[in-house]
Every structure is written in structure tokens, then in C-alpha cells.
Amino acid sequence: MAFRTFNILPNKRYMPLVVTTALFFLLFGIGSIQFEGFGSTRVIANLLTDNAFLMVTAIGMTFVILAGGIDLSVGAVIALTGVICSVLIQHYHWHPLLVFPVVVLLGLIFGAAMGVLIHYYKLQPFIVTLAGMFLARGLATTISEESIAINHKFYSRIAEFGVNLPGNAWVGASTIFVLILLGLAILVAHYTRFGGSIYALGDDAQSAELMGVPIAKTTIGVYAMSSGLAAIAGIVFSFYTFSGYSLAAIGVELDAIAAVVIGGTLLSGGVGYVFGTMIGVMIMGLIQTYISFDGTLNSWWTKIVIGVLLLLFIGLQKFLGSEVLFKRSPS
Amino acid sequence: MPLLELDNISKTFPGVCALDGISFDVHSGEVHALLGENGAGKSTLVKVMTGVYARDSDKSNEGEKSTIKFCGQELSVLELASPANVQKLGISTVYQEVNLLPSLSVAQNIFLGREPKKFGLIDWKTVRKNSQILLQRFNLNIDVTRPLADFSVAVQQLIAIARSVDMSAKLLILDEPTASLDTKEVETLFRILSQLKSEGLGIVFITHFLDQVYEISDRITVLRNGRKVGCFKTSDLPRTTLIQHMLGKELQELAQREKPDPLKQGVEDLRDAHLRLKNVSVGSTLTNINLDVPHGQAVGFAGLLGSGRTEVCETIFAITPHQSGTMVYNGKVCKFKNPGQAIAASIALCPENRKSEGIIGELSVRENIILATQVREGWWRSIRKHKQQSLSKQAIQEFGIVTPDAEKPINQLSGGNQQKVVLARWLATQPKLLMLDEPTRGIDIGAHVEITKLIKKVCAEGMTVLVTSSEIEELVAFSDQIVVMREGKQVAELSGNDISEANILAEITNA
Ligand SMILES: Nc1ncnc2c1ncn2[C@@H]1O[C@H](COP(=O)(O)OP(=O)(O)OP(=O)(O)O)[C@@H](O)[C@H]1O
Ligand SMILES: [Mg+2]
Numbered sequence: 001m002a003f004r005t006f007n008i009l010p011n012k013r014y015m016p017l018v019v020t021t022a023l024f025f026l027l028f029g030i031g032s033i034q035f036e037g038f039g040s041t042r043v044i045a046n047l048l049t050d051n052a053f054l055m056v057t058a059i060g061m062t063f064v065i066l067a068g069g070i071d072l073s074v075g076a077v078i079a080l081t082g083v084i085c086s087v088l089i090q091h092y093h094w095h096p097l098l099v100f101p102v103v104v105l106l107g108l109i110f111g112a113a114m115g116v117l118i119h120y121y122k123l124q125p126f127i128v129t130l131a132g133m134f135l136a137r138g139l140a141t142t143i144s145e146e147s148i149a150i151n152h153k154f155y156s157r158i159a160e161f162g163v164n165l166p167g168n169a170w171v172g173a174s175t176i177f178v179l180i181l182l183g184l185a186i187l188v189a190h191y192t193r194f195g196g197s198i199y200a201l202g203d204d205a206q207s208a209e210l211m212g213v214p215i216a217k218t219t220i221g222v223y224a225m226s227s228g229l230a231a232i233a234g235i236v237f238s239f240y241t242f243s244g245y246s247l248a249a250i251g252v253e254l255d256a257i258a259a260v261v262i263g264g265t266l267l268s269g270g271v272g273y274v275f276g277t278m279i280g281v282m283i284m285g286l287i288q289t290y291i292s293f294d295g296t297l298n299s300w301w302t303k304i305v306i307g308v309l310l311l312l313f314i315g316l317q318k319f320l321g322s323e324v325l326f327k328r329s330p331s
Numbered sequence: 332m333p334l335l336e337l338d339n340i341s342k343t344f345p346g347v348c349a350l351d352g353i354s355f356d357v358h359s360g361e362v363h364a365l366l367g368e369n370g371a372g373k374s375t376l377v378k379v380m381t382g383v384y385a386r387d388s389d390k391s392n393e394g395e396k397s398t399i400k401f402c403g404q405e406l407s408v409l410e411l412a413s414p415a416n417v418q419k420l421g422i423s424t425v426y427q428e429v430n431l432l433p434s435l436s437v438a439q440n441i442f443l444g445r446e447p448k449k450f451g452l453i454d455w456k457t458v459r460k461n462s463q464i465l466l467q468r469f470n471l472n473i474d475v476t477r478p479l480a481d482f483s484v485a486v487q488q489l490i491a492i493a494r495s496v497d498m499s500a501k502l503l504i505l506d507e508p509t510a511s512l513d514t515k516e517v518e519t520l521f522r523i524l525s526q527l528k529s530e531g532l533g534i535v536f537i538t539h540f541l542d543q544v545y546e547i548s549d550r551i552t553v554l555r556n557g558r559k560v561g562c563f564k565t566s567d568l569p570r571t572t573l574i575q576h577m578l579g580k581e582l583q584e585l586a587q588r589e590k591p592d593p594l595k596q597g598v599e600d601l602r603d604a605h606l607r608l609k610n611v612s613v614g615s616t617l618t619n620i621n622l623d624v625p626h627g628q629a630v631g632f633a634g635l636l637g638s639g640r641t642e643v644c645e646t647i648f649a650i651t652p653h654q655s656g657t658m659v660y661n662g663k664v665c666k667f668k669n670p671g672q673a674i675a676a677s678i679a680l681c682p683e684n685r686k687s688e689g690i691i692g693e694l695s696v697r698e699n700i701i702l703a704t705q706v707r708e709g710w711w712r713s714i715r716k717h718k719q720q721s722l723s724k725q726a727i728q729e730f731g732i733v734t735p736d737a738e739k740p741i742n743q744l745s746g747g748n749q750q751k752v753v754l755a756r757w758l759a760t761q762p763k764l765l766m767l768d769e770p771t772r773g774i775d776i777g778a779h780v781e782i783t784k785l786i787k788k789v790c791a792e793g794m795t796v797l798v799t800s801s802e803i804e805e806l807v808a809f810s811d812q813i814v815v816m817r818e819g820k821q822v823a824e825l826s827g828n829d830i831s832e833a834n835i836l837a838e839i840t841n842a
Contacts, residue, residue, distance in 0.1 A: 191452035196443055200432050207430040210383065211494075212415040212444050270434045 016264025016317060017276045023309075024279050027286050035293045041167040045175065047285040052174040053078065053237040054255055055281045058263075059185045060229030061256040062277040066189075067222045068202035068269030069125040073114065073132035074230040075252035077107060079245065080140040081234025086148035086244030096154045104231045110136070111227025115220030129223075133253070140246035147245035150238060159239055174236050181232075185274045198222055202269025258306055259284055262313050283309070334359045334533040335380065335422070335502055336400040341387045342375055344743065346735045349375040350386075351557045352395075357502065357533040362524065364544045364565070365537045367554035367577055368775040369747030370733030373537050374427050376554070377506050381424045382410075382417040402501070415444075421500030427507050427537075427746045427773070429487045431494075433480035438462040440479050441494045465493050470519055484684045485511045485636045489520075496523060503527065504535040507746065509543060510773045511683070513636050513801050521547050539747070539775050541570060553577055578777050604659070605795045606647070606764060611656035616642050617819045619656070624797070624812070629790050631810035632799040633835050639819040640799040641683055644766045647797070648680040649673045660764070674707055679762035681753055683769045683799070689753045692742035696734055697723040699741045699752050703760045726755035729785075731778060747773045754782065758789070765789070766797045771805060783808050803835050815839055 032039025048055075057074050064071045081103045088094040088102070110132065117128045162172040189195040197218040200208040209215050233252075238244055263280030265272025287305045291297045333356035342350040349372045357363045365373050378384045380399060385408075389396055399406045401420055410416055414424070431440045438455075441462045446453040462475040469489050479487060492508050503524075509517050524534060524547060536548060544551060544565070551568060553560040553576045560576045608622040617639050624630055632640040646653050649667035658665050660676065667673045670680070682688040690699055700723045701714055708714060714722075723737040730751040734744055741749055750773055757765060767786075771779055786796055786809045800806050806813060813830050815823040815838040823838040 187452065191455075193444060193446060193453070196439065196446065196453070199435060199439075200443055203432040203434045204430075207432055210414050210424075210426055210430040211432075212418040214415050215413075270432070 016313065017273055017279075019316060020262060020264050020276055020279045020283065020313075024283050024286065027283065027290065031286070031290050031293065038289070038293055041165050041169040043289060045165060045169040045171050047282055047289065048175040048178065049172050050240075051281050051285045052178045053233040053240060053249075054252065054259065054284075055178050055278065056181060056229050056233035056236055057252060058256040058259040058277045058281050059181065059274060060226035060233075061253075062185075062260050062263070062265055062272060062274050063189070063198055063222050064125075064226045065257070065260050065265050065267060066202045066269055066272050067198045067218065068205065069118065069219075069222065070129065070257070071111075071114075071132075071223065071226045071230075072126065072129040072253050073110075073136055074226060074233070074256060075249045075254075076133045076136035076140065077110065077227050077230035078234040078237055078249040078252060079247065080136045080143075081107065081231045082238045082241075082244035082248055083140045083143050083148065083246050084244070085235060085238050086150050087143060089150055089152055090148055096152060100235055103235065104228055107231025107234075108224045108228040111224040111230075112220050114227070115223035118223065119216050119219040125223075132227075137246070144244070144246060147243050147248075149243045151242075155239065155242060159242075174239055177236070182274065182278055189274050194218065194221060199270055202271075204270070255284065258310055262306075262309055264313070264317075266317060267314075332403050333357060333400075334402060337376075337380060337398070338400075339395050339397040340376070340379055340399070341397065342372075342379055342384060343387055346739075347557075349557050350379065353554070353557075353559050355380075355552055355559070355562075357535055359501070359531045359533050360528055361550065362528055362534045362536055362548045364548035364551045365535055365554065366544065366551055366573070367560075368733075368777060369751070369773075370556075370745040371554040371577075372557040373554055374506055374745060375557075377424065377426070377504055377535070377537070380417075381422060381504065382412060382414050383426075385411070418498070422502045422504065423495040423498040423500075424504040425488075425491050425495045425506060425508050427510075429484060429491050431479050431487060431491055434478055436476050437466075437473065437479055437482070437490055438475040440490060441465060441475075441497065445498065465497050466490070468519075468523060469493050469516070483637060483641070485513070485516065488512065489516060492520065496527065499527070499532060502533045502535070506537045507539070507773050508536075509538055509540060511769060511801070515635060517543065539773065539779075541573065541776070544573075545570070555579055574776065577775070605661065607659040608647075609657045609659070611646060611653045611658060613642065613646055613651055613654055615819070616651075617646060617653075620646075620821055622814065624795055626795055627790050627793045628811040629786055629796040629798065629809050630812045630814060631806035632797065632814050632816060633803060633806055634816035634839060636801075638816040640816050641768055642819070643814075643816070644680055644768050644797060644799060647673070647764075648678060648766065650680075674703075674760075677761075677763040678766070679703065679757040679760055679764070680766045681757045681768060681770060683772075690741050690749050693740055695738045696727070696732070696741050696744065696752055697737040700726050700737075700756050700759055703756045707760050722759050723755075726752070726759065729781075730755055731781065747775055747778065750774055751778065758785075762794065764795045764797070766799075768799045769801065770798060771800065771802060779805065803832050806835070807832055 028039065057078065061071060061074065084103050084106070085099050088099045089096055114128050114132050117123050118125050158173050162170050164170055197213045200211065200213045201215060201218050205215065237249060241248070259280035260272070260277050261267060261280070262283055263273070263276030263278070265276060284306055288302045291299060291301050336356040338354045340350055340353045353376060355376065365376065367373050375384065379386045386397060399411065410420065432443070435443070438459045442458045447457045447461070448454055459475055466473065466475065471486065471489055473482065473486065479490065488508065488511055492505065495503060509520065512520065528534060538544060548565050550562060551565050551573065552562045553573070555577065604623050605626045606622065606624045608620050611620045612618050620643060622630070632643060634640050642651065645651050647658065648670050649672060650670055652666065652668060665676070667676070691702070697719055701719050704722070705714055720737065726732065727734065727737060732748050732751045734748065741752055744752070754767070754770055771782055774782065783805060786798065790796055798806065798810070807830055810830060811826065813825040813835060814821055815825070815835060825834055
């Protein structure tokens with residue numbers, strides 16, 4: 001039977017991903033031609049190191065957005081985690097290996113609580129996580145207004161750990177960790193039922209419920225995961241700065257959302273890829289690198305370029321999503 | 332012992348008593364049909380027994396207890412708390428609208444939540460293979476890796492059925508599964524149902540097609556206005572009695588085809604054609620469509636699923652503008668670029684997919700009815716409130732829409748009543764050319780007669796109507812011309828005395 005099975009492209013859902021990846025290589029190419037030393041493994045390695053914590057946050061954000069939600073609390077959770085870590089390590093002399101599971105657990109509980117409010121009390125994710133943001137930021141400031149430096153053997157040892165790559169590049173512990181995490185996130189997204197439930201929830205919550213998707217578990221799980229990952233990002237961030245500061249990571253939630261969107265995930269949920277988010281983060285980092293290589297440009301240009309990119313990507317998604325162009329086009 | 336036994340179930344929504352003390356039971360190895368008019372409470376009953384809605388709690392003073400028993404065990408509130416929990420008991424359900432996930436692939440939709448695993452991870456190869464095998468049982472050979480939204484409603488419905496059939500362990504509930512299927516698909520479905528029945532599965536079947544009821548069911552329960560009229564053995568219940576039970580009165584005959592009036596025909600020849608298509612083609616989906624429709628005629632499009640009927644409407648409406656050939660409308664050659672231009676030319680298309688293209692769930696019945704009229708007038712000229720009210724009141728009366736008032740959100744109406752609202756919306760725009768794609772999907776027999784009458788009436792007033800339908804009987808009742816489609820081609824045209832069910836069927840099937 002001749003059903004409607006025609007389509008121009010193999011799969012329109014890969015399109016934003018393809019465009020983002022192409023854009024990354026384009027930017028990288030332009031930079032390499034313009035500046036000496038831009039096109040090196042070192043730049044790439046630094047890109048990963050400098051954005052490790054953002055990557056971790058953005059992975060969590062990808063899942064939340066895929067499920068049709070949003071999480072504005074992640075930046076504040078990063079700061080809170082950093083502060084708790086530094087206080088426990090410096091003032092209470094806990095060993096970092098004991099501190100980490102504690103803060104991650106706190107993060108999971110924090111996120112789960114937001115998930116409970118969103119699911120059972122039918123509150124807007126935007127409002128609940130906004131409240132979560134104020135709460136976490138407020139708590140961090142209450143614990144300590146000052147930045148607390150972390151001096152611990154364990155920290156310096158981990159920070160020194162890494163592998164050398166050809167081209168004077170050095171890949172540190174946090175980068176390796178993030179890459180492993182990325183692999184795990186992709187597995188969760190595409191090879192577990194939890195991942196399937198997340199996509200289903202974001203695609204059409206009502207249908208998903210009728211199909212027997214455990215809505216409560218999925219919603220709570222996804223926010224717990226996001227806050228848990230934000231807590232991990234807080235730990236990664238503390239390795240980057242060797243301190244905990246209540247005003248750290250302001251606006252990181254918005255960077256994460258931007259990376260997710262540039263990575264091709266639909267803000268309405270149900271469509272997107274963790275891999276795309278990684279490219280999204282890398283593009284944002286690459287723009288920053290480009291501007292620092294240039295030297296004459298003000299660093300605020302980064303924000304302007306990201307703003308333009310965001311608009312372009314949302315436009316692209318609208319364009320790709322329009323039925324007239326795709327679903328009905330004859331081959 | 333019945334497999335599922337409901338006793339004294341009530342469900343009230345604000346302002347509506349949808350179910351009033353209903354009892355109902357299904358045995359293993361039985362097909363139990365649940366019948367009733369639009370809004371009788373069939374879907375609500377299904378949702379109560381599958382954990383979507385909680386039934387009203389027992390009124391303590393009346394002392395009567397409501398129970399839901401499955402396999403002899405009374406189900407607790409917890410077990411009925413969500414569709415997921417009920418599914419675990421071995422009850423699977425196809426709800427009235429297609430409730431699948433449009434962006435996920437067909438295979439993902441079929442196996443969502445029960446994917447086979449290998450080393451703790453989902454084994455996609457097996458998922459794909461098994462989906463393909465499953466769909467082959469339903470004679471569907473499609474690429475299961477494509478997103479669901481790429482397929483027509485009928486295919487989506489088959490996919491939903493396939494998923495449930497594959498999941499059903501003890502009880503299978505089907506709420507109007509055949510509403511957008513063709514005879515052939517229905518045959519396939521019934522073959523599979525009979526097989527499941529002989530394997531001892533219990534089946535609850537809801538439909539408005541009485542032929543299908545008599546073909547497959549063992550017992551019939553009739554609901555009317557939320558009350559149970561009775562439960563009957565199918566073999567003991569004559570059709571006329573059944574209809575009386577459903578409507579609470581006798582049905583007027585489905586209007587018979589009138590003999591074409593020779594005088595009228597003569598006049599028609601003199602009249603200009605209202606719409607004329609000449610060799611219109613769209614890629615490989617439509618080839619050389621020719622059509623000549625005078626003012627005030629009704630053209631019926633018959634054919635199997637995917638034969639290109641919907642596509643003809645979409646081409647005229649410029650959702651997919653034609654690529655070659657010419658379209659003459661009102662005596663002028665037209666090449667609309669988008670539906671907006673078609674609407675401006677007083678053309679209306681009432682689409683096939685009610686859920687995704689038809690209704691806007693959160694808006695009220697009134698807002699849904701005036702929507703298209705408002706678009707045509709332009710957003711800056713808002714329609715006066717009292718005009719809106721009179722339009723919607725008229726529609727509610729004319730179509731017999733079951734709703735407490737026009738301000739109710741449309742997603743709280745029963746499926747058939749939503750369909751009536753969509754029809755009312757397009758008629759309210761008073762188009763010159765009205766295209767209806769499967770207009771009677773999910774509509775009860777009483778309303779069927781009304782809609783047939785309505786089509787005749789608007790034609791008499793000079794409106795040109797194109798109707799796509801899988802129900803040949805209905806096409807025969809009102810069409811002046813019949814176009815039979817197959818694989819994107821026009822294989823036959825019938826008019827005048829040649830229009831009969833037998834002739835159409837013959838044209839559809841002789842491949
Ligand atoms: N969520 C809801 N909120 C309020 N009222 C509702 C809701 N769902 C159904 N109703 C009302 O309950 C009544 C029964 O609806 P139901 O959907 O069960 O009818 P049905 O028998 O399935 O009809 P159809 O043949 O049209 O599908 C209708 O009057 C409808 O308006
Ligand atoms: Mg119904």
C-alpha cells in the first residue's frame with residue numbers, strides 16, 4: 001500500500017545536529033586559518049578543560065529540556081556545592097572523598113524535591129526551579145559570604161593528574177571524567193527505559209501517561225538527575241578554582257540552556273541529543289577562544305555571538321519543524 | 332467467574348454525570364461490545380476501569396458499594412492509581428484518539444516501556460525486528476525507524492492497536508479502534524481478535540459500526556446518558572431493538588439516494604463548473620487527477636487507505652500545491668501557494684486528524700467553533716460576543732452536540748461530539764467549497780443521518796462539497812459524483828444511476 005513514506009532527508013531530526021557539528025568545524029577552520037596555534041589539539045583540550053563544569057551541567061539540562069521542563073537552579077546549586085565542599089574540607093577537615101558523595105546526595109534530594117513539587121502539585125517548572133535557585137543561592141551566602149580557598153593534598157594531586165597528548169596538549173582529570181560522563185549520559189538517553197520515558201514525557205505527556213510511562217518517577221528522576229549533575233559540576237568547578245564561593249557560577253543555567261538549544265534540542269521537549277549538547281558547549285567555548293585569540297575584541301562579543309547563534313538555531317528548528325516543508329514534500 | 336467485573340460505578344465531572352451506577356463484566360474468551368450515542372459515557376467507563384480517572388467515592392449514606400474486580404480480586408485504589416499500574420495487571424487499552432508519541436519512531440512507540448534488553452541495555456535490533464514482525468501481522472510494511480508523525484491517522488491507529496495486542500495478557504480494551512480503518516484493515520483486525528479470543532483473552536470493543544458489532548461480539552452492553560440500558564446476548568438482539576436502546580427512540584431511515592432529477596441535470600450542463608482539475612499531479616503521490624464539479628454538487632471520494640483521497644483535498648487546499656496540471660476555480664485558473672490563499676477564496680478543509688489538526692483542546696466549544704470564521708475575517712476584526720454566542724448556540728442545536736454549555740473546554744467533550752464541533756466550525760465560515768476528510772469518524776448513527784441531511788442541504792443552497800469517506804453507504808447517500816482512487820490515481824468515476832455500493836466496491840477492489 002502506498003502510505004505517506006516520502007521525505008527529502010533521511011531523518012529531519014538529525015538536521016540541527018548536523019548543522020551544529022558543521023558549524024563547529026567551520027568556526028574551528030576559520031580560526032585555524034586566521035591565527036597561528038588555533039588549529040591545535042591544545043585548543044581543543046583546553047576547550048574541554050575550561051568548560052568541563054558547564055558540560056556536566058548542560059548534560060543534566062538536556063534531560064530536563066527533553067522531558068519538557070527547565071531547570072533554572074543549576075548555577076546556584078553549583079555555587080552551593082562549592083561552598084559546602086570548601087567548608088567541610090577546610091573547616092571540618094573532612095576528606096574530599098567523603099564530602100563528594102554527601103554533596104551529590106544533597107543535590108539529588110534537592111532536585112527530587114523540586115520534581116515532587118512539579119509533578120504532584122502541578123506547579124510550573126520555571127517557577128519551582130526559580131525558587132530553587134534563590135533558595136540554593138541564599139543558603140550558599142548564609143553559609144559563607146566570602147570565598148573559601150581549598151587547600152588539600154587530594155585536590156592538588158587530582159589537579160596534577162592528566163595525560164599528555166601530541167601537540168603540547170594536556171588532558172586533565174576533569175576532562176577525562178566529563179568524557180566518561182558524556183558516554184554514560186548517551187547510554188542513559190538511548191539505551192535505558194528511563195531515557196525512553198524522558199523522551200516520551202517531553203513529546204506528549206498525556207499520551208505518555210496513557211501508554212503507561214511512569215510519569216511521577218520520570219519527572220522526579222529527571223530533576224534529581226539535573227541537580228545531582230549540577231552538584232557534580234560544582235565539584236568539578238571547585239577543582240578548577242580551588243575554592244568555594246557563594247557568588248560563583250551566576251548565569252550558568254542560562255549558558256547551559258543556550259548550549260542545549262544550540263545543540264539542537266527542541267525547547268518544547270521530546271527531540272534532541274546529548275551529543276548535540278556537547279557540541280553546543282564546545283561551540284560556545286570556541287567563540288570565547290576565538291575572541292581571546294583575536295585580542296582586540298571585547299569579551300562581551302562572546303555573548304553577542306551566542307545570542308545571534310541562539311536566534312539562528314531557534315529559527316532553524318522552526319523551519320525544519322514546519323510540516324509544509326518536510327512531512328508533505330514529495331520525493 | 333468474569334475476568335473483569337465492575338459494579339455500581341459512578342463518575343461525575345463538574346456539571347455532568349458521565350456514569351451513573353454502571354455495572355459491567357467481561358469474561359475470558361469473549362468479545363463484549365460497549366455501545367451508545369456520542370457522549371453516552373463509553374470512553375469514560377473505559378478510563379475508569381483503566382486507572383485514568385478515579386471513580387466517584389461511595390456515598391456512605393446509601394450503603395451501596397462500588398467495586399472493580401479483576402480475576403476475582405477486588406482492585407485497590409493503589410492498583411487503579413495510574414494506567415501504568417493497570418497495564419501491569421495484564422489489561423491493555425487503545426484509547427479513543429491515537430495516543431502515541433509523534434516524534435518517536437514507530438518501533439519505539441510499539442515497545443515503549445517494555446523494550447527487550449541485552450546486558451542491561453535496550454536491544455534496538457530486536458526492538459526493530461519484532462516491531463516489523465508484529466506490524467506484518469496487520470499487513471503493514473513500513474519503515475519502523477521513521478517518526479510516527481510521518482504516517483496517516485489510519486496507520487497510526489493500526490500501530491496503536493498492534494502495540495496493545497502485543498501487550499495484552501488477559502484483557503484487551505479497544506475504544507473505537509476501527510473509526511479510521513477501511514474494510515480490509517478491519518478484516519485483518521477481526522481475524523486477529525478472533526484468534527486472541529480463542530486463546531482466552533477477554534476483549535471490550537467500542538464502535539459505532541453496527542455491522543462490526545454483529546460480526547464480532549458475543550454480548551452487547553448499551554449505555555445511554557451515563558446509565559446502563561442493559562446487557563444483551565448479541566444473537567438475541569435484533570438490530571432495530573439495539574438502535575432503539577441506543578437512541579431511546581426509533582431511527583429515521585438513513586436518507587435514501589434520490590433519483591437524479593433530469594431537469595436539474597439539464598440545468599447543470601449550462602452552469603459553469605465551480606471547480607475543475609485538469610491533469611493535476613503532485614510528485615509521485617497524485618497523478619493526473621481530473622475533476623469537474625458544478626456548483627452545488629457533492630463529490631464523494633472512495634478508495635482504500637493511502638489511495639490519495641486526502642492528498643487530493645490537500646492539493647486543492649494548497650497544503651501541497653500542485654506541481655503540474657491546472658486548477659480552475661470560479662472560472663479562473665488558480666495556483667494557490669498556501670492554505671491562506673485558499674481560505675481567502677472561500678475554500679474550507681476539515682482535516683482528517685481531529686486530535687492534531689482539528690481541535691484546540693484548551694479552548695472552549697464556542698472558541699473552537701468561531702476559530703475559522705475569525706481567521707477569515709482577520710484577527711483585527713474580532714467577532715462580536717453575541718454573534719459568537721449565537722453561532723455556537725446554533726451549531727450546538729443543529730448538530731446535537733452534547734455539552735452543558737458552549738463555554739466548556741472542548742477536550743472535555745466526548746470524541747464524537749468534538750468531531751461535530753469541528754464540522755460546525757467549517758460550516759460557520761460559509762465557504763463556497765467545503766472539503767470534508769472523513770467527517771463522520773466516530774460519530775453515532777443518529778448524528779450520521781443528520782450530517783448526511785446537512786450535506787444535502789448545503790448543496791441545495793449552492794455550496795460545493797467534496798467528501799472523503801471510508802463509509803461507502805454514506806457516500807452513496809449524498810454524492811452526485813463518485814471518484815474512486817487507487818495509489819494516487821483516479822481509477823473510476825461514477826455518476827447518476829451508476830452510483831451504488833456494489834459498483835463502488837467493485838471499482839475499489841478490482842486491482
Ligand atoms: N475530562 C472531562 N471533563 C468533563 N466532562 C467530561 C470529561 N470527559 C468526558 N466528559 C463528559 O462525559 C460525558 C461522556 O463522555 P464520553 O467521552 O464517555 O462519551 P462516549 O460515549 O465515549 O462518546 P463518543 O461516542 O462520542 O466517543 C460527555 O458528556 C462528556 O462531555
Ligand atoms: Mg468515546
